[in-house]
Amino acid sequence: MFDAVLQALVNGLIAGALLAIPALGFSAIFAVLRFPNFAIGALATAGAYVAWIANVTFGLPIVAAIVVAFVSAAIFGAALEYGALERLGRGGALMKAIGSLAMAMVIENVVRFFFGNDLRAFDLPLARDLVFGPIRIGPQQITNFIFALAIMVAVWAFLSFSSLGRSMRAVADNADLARLKGINPRLIALVTVAVGSGLCGVGGTLIGLDTSIDPLLGGRVLLSVFAAAVLGGLGSIPGAVAGAFVIGIVEEFTVLALAPAYRLAVGFIVILVVLVIRPSGLLGSKAG
Amino acid sequence: MLTYILFMLVVGSIYALLAQSLMLSWGLAGLVNLGLAGFFAVGAYASAMLTTWEQVPILIGVFAAVLAGGFAGLLVCFSTLRLRDDYLAIVTLGFAEIVRIVASNEVWLTGGTDGISGVPVMIARDTGIWFHLGTLLITVAAVILVYVLQRRLLASPWGRALRAVREDQTVASVAGKSIVRFKAQAFSLAAAIAGLAGALYGHYTSYVAPDQFQPLITIYIFLAVTAGGNARPAGAVLGAYLLIAFLEATRFLAEIAPGVTALQAAALREIAVGIGLVIVLTLRPDGFLPERSQKAPAS
Helix, strand or coil, X not given: CHHHHHHHHHHHHHHHHHXXXXXXXXXXXXXXXXXXXXXXXXXXXXXXXXXXXXXXXXXXXXXXXHHHHHHHHHHHHHHHHHHHHHHHHHHCHXXXXXXXXXXXXXXXXXXXXXXXXXCECCCCCXXXXXXXXCEEECHHHHHHHHHHHHHHXXXXXXXXXXXXXXXXXXHHHCHHHHHHCCCCHHHHHHHHHHHHHHHHHHHHHHHHHHCCECCCHHHHHHHHHHHHHHHHCCCCHHHHHHHHHHHHHHHHHHHHHCCHHHHHHHHHHHHHHHHHHCCCCCCCCCCC | CXXXXXXXXXXXXXXXXXXXXXXHHHHHCCCCCCCHHHHHHHHHHHHHHHHHHCCCCHXXXXXXXHHHHHHHHXXXXXXXXXXXXXXXXXXXXXXXXXXXHHHHHCHHHHCHHHCEECCCCCCCHHHCHHHHHHHHHHHHHHHHHHHHHHHHHHHCHHHHHHHHHHHCHHHHHHCCCXXXXXXXXXXXXXXXXXXXXXXXXXXXXCEECHHHHCCHHXXXXXXXXXXXXXXXXXXXXXXXXXXXXXXXXXXXXXXXXCCCCHHHHHHHHHHHHHHHHHHHHHHCCCCCCCCCCCCCCCC
């Protein structure tokens, strides 16, 4: 029993690290644009498919494929915001949310149109699981975990030290004040959407590397991503990471007790509990 | 061909009920329900389980479905009504997923992914065309009933207060209206209407399974309601029938497109619906039948 718990903990940490990447993207977009972007799941799927083409069709190494996923998902996300969602913002944040859900359906079906519903796998070397006492880990899982941590550090450094990242935080804090300081909030909003969408693309790729990819890849983790963001406090960047680890671990523990399908229910229940008990989340400041 | 048209009209009427549900919560109360498909499913399952397995009369099953929908609505909106509206959007989206997961996995309760077959129908099947025609009459009667109810609610002080809540919560609460109570009532009533739609659907197709309640339906209804006019019952009804016409037209177009597999054709239709919704939201957010502003009653 203890071994199973330990194994679940390790799996949960790895799953949480993968979940943290799209959760970071979602939270960054929410912090600056103030609407829940429901297209992030589909953007994760789109990023994973582009990475798959780069890796399997063109034979690029995985690291290069992840970069390609970031760039392409960033372009898709920014194009979506610029081409469709920005204009909807006049009708309020909820209009953008509905629009993003519609666009999620469009992206998912564009993927389905070209690739069908089949599962596809990345071109990875077969490797034996590593065994540490009672725990088994695939080498690819360790690599993914390290990728995810490296990306989190990179996002943190970007937000803390680059002038673009600091402008993003300024707009998130107070858009009017940022404008007075000569920051163009519209440009920052677009950059944020691009970076956030790019992170979703990377997250989708990492999840695809862990299992396989299909058109519903992103849709399946959407609820977990929301749960991570709500748990951490909507719009809070460190909160999204903390939330993702908690959700990842709780989901793995659920599998010990219930049918695997119910890991999806964890996210929903966490969202409900957080909203009833502490709507501002673990690290958020305001809700209301 | 006649059967096909009647079938589409029945489905259109059921969508008209769903559209009226969405109009009430979204158009009037400003509460976005992204889990409409979930409430639709709750109604369908509630009535199908009672009538198929417990042999309860259909009328009581439908009544139970309305109650179940309303209760689920109350449960879902309860946790978020004091918060920003986007929380409700996230929670409702999750709710629809959970309904599908539970319906697919709890075989003892719902029949799992096989669903429930042999759900009793409202008009005997061996009556041929009368089966479709009779069901159509019943569903249209339900649409009219809900329509009349909505019109009366809209004209009542309750409807006015609800719109006040939508327009400005602070002003409404200063005027002594309990925001949370009005929102909860509107959302739960809307969910009950979705439950009614689900029950009628199950008693027409005679089969209820998790696959019938894809999130896609929610998007369809959003398109219907925005196209028709999101704050008028007539707009919602009109939008639902227009939606069916649009869906069938795209089905036809996708079928005659050369070199496209069935899966690709389905994907193209969904792309068209998604883009259609964004275009309508952008160009004509008030729909074909925009909301009429009401004069204050003479006191």
